Amino acid sequence: MSVITYRQALHDALREEMLRDQDVFLIGEEIGLFEGSYKITAGMLEEFGEKRVRDTPIAEEGFTGAAIGAAMLGLRPVVELMTINFSLIAIDQIINHAAKIYGMFGGQARVPLVIRTPGGGGQQLGATHSQNIELFYAFVPGMKVVAPSSPADAKALMLAAIRDDDPVLVLENLALYNTTGEVPDVVEPAEIGKAKVTREGKDITVVAYSRMAHVALQVAEQLAREEGIDVEVVDLRSLRPLDRDTVVESVKKTNCAVVLEDDWLTYGIGAEIAATISDGAFDYLDAPVRRVAMAEVPLPYAKSLETAALPSAADAANAIRETLDAVARRR
DSSP states (O other), X not given: OEEEEHHHHHXXXXXXXXXXXXXXXXXXTTSSXXXXXXXXXXXXXXXXXXXXXXXOOSOHHHHHHHHHHHHHTTOEEEEEOSXXXXXXXXXXXXXXXXXXXXXHTTTSOOOOOEEEEEEOSSSSOOGGGSOOOHHHHHTSTTOEEEOOOSHHHHHHHHHHHHHOSSOEEXXXXXXXXXXXXXXXXXXXXXXXXXXXXXXXXXXXXXXXXXXXXXXXXXXXXXXXXXXXXXXXXXXXXXXESOOHHHHHHHHHHHSOEEEEEEEESTTOHHHHHHHHHHHHHGGGOSSOOEEEEEOSSOOOSSHHHHHHHSOOHHHHHHHHHHHHXXXXXXX
């Protein structure tokens, strides 16, 4: 077991898969000579050469389309998009082609494609570089979308994504790259579509993913230590397919829930989770499902305004307390 960063876990997963399978190659902007904007691909060009680490022009639609074609012909490309915001340039290729080809052509061609890209705010990158638009892709049948929150899951889900025969978007978060955690010396691919209970509890369920799943664990430990509140944390890990059963079973145990997300509240992932809980555990609920999300604004550049717009640990803790207060009043 080693303690490594989220960034290193992603790097190690890519390298291991490139060593294991000669059909795996990397493609994206500045991933070779510059070693990637976030240094995930550091050392890859030197080790594997230009054939398998392909620097591209600033043309997301073009190189994503090229990767889709390569995947259809039997290779396993891993596309790096410098930020999920730039995926909007390639959204036609991703949604109208990568996600549709297997179904439209009766299974005659598969698209074993990985698109890995960071999202999220908090880095003062402005409104057009700080979005959480993973919902665009999780909405689309034919796509798989995973969102690891820890180094161990980052590695295990990246391994799984590369070996999957369908297109997978691996959502990273800029705020997680330098976080650390224990990673086993030998990591097996995770099951895509399976959530994880990262902390057992009996008082309330908190459901989250990506950065907010990381925050949820911190808040749960703080509330247990300072106020004796026993929070169960469910990390979704996968947004499509979505593990509804794990969420519902947790709420049946605790009888109340708070959903944390980094994206906008309206039409968000949290709305889907709240509907899932209503469908599967309505008779068990002692209080309405609360949702915590970012402010419904383009994210400001000014640090004070950006911080105010993003969901925080304090916001999560307050939602948990208010939900438990509502439960206590009903009882």
